[in-house]
Amino acid sequence: MSELNAVVADAAIEFHSVVKRFLRHDRRDESFLAVDRLSFAVAPGEMIAVLGRTGCGKSTMFNLLAGLIEPTEGTVRVLGHDPFREFNWYRGKLAVVFQNDRLLPWRTALGNVELGIELLGKEEEERRAIALGWLERLGLKGHEHDYPHALSGGMRQRVSIARAFAVNPEILLCDEPFSALDELTGQRLREEYTQLVRENGKTSIFVTHSINEALQLGERILVFHRPARIALEARVAGGDREAIRQRVLEAMNPNEPRLAEEAA
């Protein structure tokens, strides 16, 4: 583990020498390495941005965190438990905001926000009040009874953020949720998201391929190289942002320093 990670005590999230291999679809006897001895830790209430090029294993790390897949080697601990083997333990403790909004088309905006709370077994009156509160907070008052097809991309993504916050999870996982939105909407939602995470004291892991987004949403940035391993770890809070941007660019383009310079 790196020096920065070594100081994280009572971590909310811990990856310890995690390896993940997948069988190849075309040649079943061969496998490819998606995650290579990945180790990091996240403190409770910390906001981490995971940055890397397409195909570097960010999504695999994300699925390991969400407990959707099992590591081949090593251990993943979220709130001290194994997210894959103790899958149901995380009901209401962990929520995910996906790249696309993934709203259920047969439910209204209100129904979609209620989904997670409903699965927690809360009474209808209580879950309605919670869902309405989150919709109002995210500027969707008046659209409670609209179906997803009647909402704009930004509004749908807001509903999906409300759905995640409504279950009041301890940990929020976000997989490039604003990448498909226009710049202005994306910027506004990033600000709203940061404010909500800070106000509610959530631990957040935000996967992105945008350096600006990582600088805005991460108190700490982890740059991944393929197969997923940490190439750079940088603390953003209190640091020189331009220097960090340059370091991140170099870490993302290790074989193309000129490209990194030009991009900077």
Add this chain to the structure above:
Amino acid sequence: MTTPWYKLRKETVLALGGLTLAWQFASYFFPPYLFPPVPAIAQKFLAIFLDPESLANAGATAARIFAGLAVAFLLGVLLAFLMGRSERNYRYAYPLLNFIQGIPALSWVVIAIIWFKGTEPRILFIMVATTVAAFSFQILDAYRSMSKDLFEMTLSFRPSKRDLFRTLILPTIVPGMLTAWKVNLGNAARVVVVAELVGATGGIGYQLLQQQQLFDMAGALAWTLVLVVFVLIVQQVITKLEDWLLAYRPRAERST
């Protein structure tokens, strides 16, 4: 959306009106046992609805269609889920269902007469045998078309199996189920007549046999119309149900 019956398209009215007129025109040149006049057919058609015994015959056929489809639907749902849950189950069940689907309705009639004693078990067996495979395949297709993204999203909230079925699987397969009912209703209406022709003592098929023996073309057409009207009414009911259940879809994506 389907055009409601009271807002028939101009083309529909012209096509059906043209057929009626052509039939009436032919009735002037052919004997009534070949082309009975339209008023005679209409009179017989109305008489069926005014005579309690005739209505009971129509009701018997309707009940047989519903019973057969209900049993085939339940079996189809069960088989679709077994196939959907395991690739191994699918590899065993698919060739069997495909084989069953290829057997003609008339062969099932012969098999039913040999295997079963009573009329009702025979008809029920024929109805189920001719529609179960289609129900299974249509519901399996709907189940398999479930979005992986929505499945992952729902799973991220850690639902129980019952909640997963209620919140995701059931709403996903409902459109497929309704389509399966609409398609199989037409098939069932055709098959039930064949089944009733052999051995039944009541029902539309039995009445058609009676008209054939009397050489009464007007009666045969009137009973045929009863069956067609029944199918159209039930299809309208399913379409209404579909519009209500799938109201969340943009209008252009609903039943056409």
